[in-house]
Amino acid sequence: xxxxxxxxxxxxxxxxxxxxxxxxxxxxxxxxxxxxxxxxxxxxxxxxxxxxxxxxxxxxxxxxxxxxxxxxxxxxxxxxxxxxxxxxxxxxxxxxxxxxxxxxxxxxxxxxxxxxxxxxxxxxxxxxxxxxxxxxxxxxxxxxxxxxxxxxxxxxxxxxxxxxxxxxxxxxxxxxxxxxxxxxxxxxxxxxxxxxxxxxxxxxxxxxxxxxxxxxxxxxxxxxxxxxxxxxxxxxxxxxxxxxxxxxxx
Amino acid sequence: xxxxxxxxxxxxxxxxxxxxxxxxxxxxxxxxxxxxxxxxxxxxxxxxxxxxxxxxxxxxxxxxxxxxxxxxxxxxxxxxxxxxxxxxxxxxxxxxxxxxxxxxxxxxxxxxxxxxxxxxxxxxxxxxxxxxxxxxxxxxxxxxxxxxxxxxxxxxxxxxxxxxxxxxxxxxxxxxxxxxxxxxxxxxxxxxxxxxxxxxxxxxxxxxxxxxxxxxxxxxxxxxxxxxxxxxxxxxxxxxxxxxxxx
Numbered sequence: 271x272x273x274x275x276x277x278x279x280x281x282x283x284x285x286x287x288x289x290x291x292x293x294x295x296x297x298x299x300x301x302x303x304x305x306x307x308x309x310x311x312x313x314x315x316x317x318x319x320x321x322x323x324x325x326x327x328x329x330x331x332x333x334x335x336x337x338x339x340x341x342x343x344x345x346x347x348x349x350x351x352x353x354x355x356x357x358x359x360x361x362x363x364x365x366x367x368x369x370x371x372x373x374x375x376x377x378x379x380x381x382x383x384x385x386x387x388x389x390x391x392x393x394x395x396x397x398x399x400x401x402x403x404x405x406x407x408x409x410x411x412x413x414x415x416x417x418x419x420x421x422x423x424x425x426x427x428x429x430x431x432x433x434x435x436x437x438x439x440x441x442x443x444x445x446x447x448x449x450x451x452x453x454x455x456x457x458x459x460x461x462x463x464x465x466x467x468x469x470x471x472x473x474x475x476x477x478x479x480x481x482x483x484x485x486x487x488x489x490x491x492x493x494x495x496x497x498x499x500x501x502x503x504x505x506x507x508x509x510x511x512x513x514x515x516x517x518x519x520x
Numbered sequence: 521x522x523x524x525x526x527x528x529x530x531x532x533x534x535x536x537x538x539x540x541x542x543x544x545x546x547x548x549x550x551x552x553x554x555x556x557x558x559x560x561x562x563x564x565x566x567x568x569x570x571x572x573x574x575x576x577x578x579x580x581x582x583x584x585x586x587x588x589x590x591x592x593x594x595x596x597x598x599x600x601x602x603x604x605x606x607x608x609x610x611x612x613x614x615x616x617x618x619x620x621x622x623x624x625x626x627x628x629x630x631x632x633x634x635x636x637x638x639x640x641x642x643x644x645x646x647x648x649x650x651x652x653x654x655x656x657x658x659x660x661x662x663x664x665x666x667x668x669x670x671x672x673x674x675x676x677x678x679x680x681x682x683x684x685x686x687x688x689x690x691x692x693x694x695x696x697x698x699x700x701x702x703x704x705x706x707x708x709x710x711x712x713x714x715x716x717x718x719x720x721x722x723x724x725x726x727x728x729x730x731x732x733x734x735x736x737x738x739x740x741x742x743x744x745x746x747x748x749x750x751x752x753x754x755x756x757x758x759x760x761x762x763x764x765x766x767x
Contacts, residue, residue, distance in 0.1 A: 297599060
């Protein structure tokens, strides 16, 4: 075992130099890089944490927004349900009103149809009644009845209302002086009756009128006088027709 | 076996200085470590390449080992000295595996120089941590009666450092030489494997003892009732980056 002071001193110096070399070229650069990486990792961690916090904040915000939207959606759904309910009630009311109107119209239509049908029945009944009356009157008709009606006509011509008298005179004026008046009779008339009718008619017409008598069995009984466009009815057929029209209009 | 075989052989004289093979091998080791450091730390980047990863691995492992013993604030201050102790002793021990080359650590001059540096660094870091008065006070604690024992302890442990490393490495090379002389080829191979293990173990022991001595020197003063309290292990100097990534 040998101890050499020179080697001892040189080894001390060598080691100190080696410490400096390694510190200069190994420890310090590597530790600086490690520190830089650690700082970078720390920064990235901080950034990641900030990003995470921002994400959490956004998530919370979106959650609140979604909840708000859900609340609004629920409110709108309730409002829509209310409106639908109101519209349903209004629609039902309209339908009900429409049905009532239709029902009323149907009732009116039914009533009108019934009334028309009844009127038709009445008309048919009246027609049948008048037909029966006409048939019965035809059996009762006779030249005497025609003569009696002619007498009534002569009386009525003498007492014509002014308006009818004026209309007769205007019609006779259109026919002209010496014009003819057609007299249709259900039965043959005797000459005196014809003359009395001509006299009364000329008096009523305000001028002399010739009488042309024709036979018309459809009149049943009585006469019908035509002076131009003016007709004088004095027979059962026209009376029945008059009453029948009056009944129909009534 | 004579004293010259256990010491260093003078290779040449540099002026008045006799340069032994121990010093020459130390220079070679320094050159190797320096070039390796330059090579590994060439073009460092935040995203490491393979070489940079090796350099960072070495430094980070050493830093973490120191951090398990020292307070975090003192790790970076002590790291260059302790890390250089580990790297130099390990490389120097392994240099003995090269045929014709003696490990510098089989020379008592080298181990004594290292022990002296540890002795000096212990006081240097202690005074820097506590101040001169505060550092000297701990020699008189807990009782001034213990002052001589503290001084003797300082000296003997420094001597033990030097002798332990020297004795182990010298005996290891001696045993390898004897086996090689007796058994010849291939038989010393297991012994060479033992040499590798021994080189690593001795480097670790020397460095960790130096670290413990330095830690004892810079350890803050404890209160009087500190003996009743549960000791809290010091926090690591550099936290594991993987731990920071955990939520």
